[in-house]
Amino acid sequence: MSESHVPAPTGRTSGVRRRHLLLGAMATPAAAALPSLVDATSGAGAAPVAPPEPGVFDPHSPRFAIAVLPDTQYLFDQDRSDPAPLESTFGYLAEQRGLANVAFMTHLGDVTEHGDADEIELADQTFAALDGVVPFSVLAGNHDVDSSTDDQRGDSAYLRAFGPSRFAGNDTFGGASPDGYNSYHVLTAADRGWLVLALDWRVSDAGLAWAQGVIDKHASTPVVVTTHDLAYADDDGAATLSPNGERLWDGLIRRNDQVFMALGGHYWPPGRTVLTNDAGNDVHVHITNYQDRYYGGAGMIRLYQFDLARGVIDVETFAPWFLTRDAAERPPLGAEVIELTGDVDRFSLPLDTEARFAGFAPDTSPRPRPPRRVIGRHTVAYWRFDTVGLRGRVEDGAVVDDGAVAADLTRNGNDLVVRRLHSSGPGVLTRSVEHHEGAPAHASLRFDGGQSPDRGAVLEAVADAAINSATFLDGFTIELFVKLPEPFEGDHAWMGILSWQGRAGDAGKTEGYSPLESVCSLNLSGERFLQFVLYPHVQNASPTSWSHALPVGRWFHVAVVNDGSTSVVWVEGSRIARNPAQPAHGIATLGLPFTLGANAFDNAFGQGFYGYLGDVRISDRALTPAEFVVPFT
Known part of the structure; x- marks a missing residue:
């Protein structure tokens, strides 16, 4: 998001004028004990150490993680670009593929600042670290494409790098809309399918119809909707649907009980809310965006750690670029954003899959055995x-x-x-x-x-x-x-x-x-x-x-x-x-x-x-x- 390209909703102060840094020292997650993936003596732009071989993902474990990566645009900004933080993040995810049972990563749009060919090419090269290592999705934000258009805009540098051809060989890739800007991905985790819808920043009526068709074809599969512009929040983290978010809610989300979570970026500060769909069930709506933080968010990710044995999703937000460095080598401001611990950055959500998914996926637990x-x-x-x-x-x-x-x-x-x-x-x-x-x-x-x-x-x-x-x-x-x-x-x-x-x-x-x-x-x-x-x-x-x-x-x-x-x-x-x-x-x-x-x-x-x-x-x-x-x- 930027002030010039995306005005705040009526009655809301622009996010740019509300910039602030989270104060205070942050507790380091257990993952801090992992070997550094970045040269600890180097500064910004240091060449990353080659990531380790990915671990083996266990699709049967009741515990798995989905990583969420928001607006990375300030890391791909003409001659100001520095992909090093994101390289570190991708190395971390490769390492955690087996250790934390990372099933998938989803990017929430605004990969780049201007969407020009050079920025897109650098992003394309950086994301190659995930190809064949950790399944992922990417969607277009307003900074990646002509922001005055919807998903019927036609060809673009973004589409050539992150369109269907990029994901065609991935096991999780299910397909894309005819225009190529919307895609869906089906991952298997905890012995069941999970569908991720990656929707363009402005979905046309044709795009919504396509998305509805995907959900209809996967009628018993829980769905996570990801898009760029979904909701904005106040300083306390209370989220409200944006105008585009209201269109998605009324045109797709509320009528499909399968959608239990919707994730967006674009605005800051981050926030969350719980809405009730037409079936009377909860839908968790979250804003994830840290581009206003030090070093453009430093490739910060949010891990949604599903623990179906406990019936919860544990959420944590941190920057691997700083996390994997020795403490003495972290810049002072970097130390402040190693991990975010506010109520909208670190929390747990209840998820009783049997109860929440009963309307579209009745209990299929084993029948009594004689x-x-x-x-x-x-x-x-x-x-x-x-x-x-x-x-x-x-x-x-x-x-x-x-x-x-x-x-x-x-x-x-x-x-x-x-x-x-x-x-x-x-x-x-x-x-x-x-x-x-x-x-x-x-x-x-x-x-x-x-x-x-x-x-x-x-x-x-x-x-x-x-x-x-x-x-x-x-x-x-x-x-x-x-x-x-x-x-x-x-x-x-x-x-x-x-x-x-x-x-x-x-x-x-x-x-x-x-x-x-x-x-x-x-x-x-x-x-x-x-x-x-x-x-x-x-x-x-x-x-x-x-x-x-x-x-x-x-x-x-x-x-x-x-x-x-x-x-x-x-x-x-x-x-x-x-x-x-x-x-x-x-x-x-x-x-x-x-x-x-x-x-x-x-x-x-x-x-x-x-x-x-x-x-x-x-x-x-x-x-x-x-x-x-x-x-x-």
């Missing part, structure tokens, strides 16, 4: 809590009565029987339709155990169950699905999730925390760390595994794998850090019941488990993550 598809030749016990396990249709919140049986679906006779602890009321054990997305059964048990006073419920194996005496000398794998409630209320320190009853001392085990504790148990500490304690059949020891703090409100698959010599605990297919190297050969079982929902101390139960339990499977050998109930590769 027991025969879960039970293998090494499965010695398998329990689930849908209509096949505890009998009767699952009614959310229905009480599970004492004496109810959860059948061992292997038909090995390891049935579990429900009983309440102490004088616990009926509400301590109920049915639930909640479940881990990958769980075979779409049901669970909700335990409401606790202490002060002790309460809870357990499921105990029948007296003659083989599981009670199994020693597993050749190894074992115990798998279960667990979720802690949110909010996590009350004191539940050291509650048991599962155990084999029987005192370790009675099994001749004197080395360990106490001879009175159970021979084998999976517990949760006061800090919500998983703790797996095993008294081996052979050794006089108690090797113990510890996890990180288990977050609340989220399902986890937990697997304890013993290969006959050592035990390793996995959470969501990820090996935890504190697994002991101490030998662990077999389980010192005493013929007392295997139990879900509590852990006995000195053969007496105190509190019961507080949370949800899904399917539980026990195998008589060590399984690999690819063989878990939820295969992890």
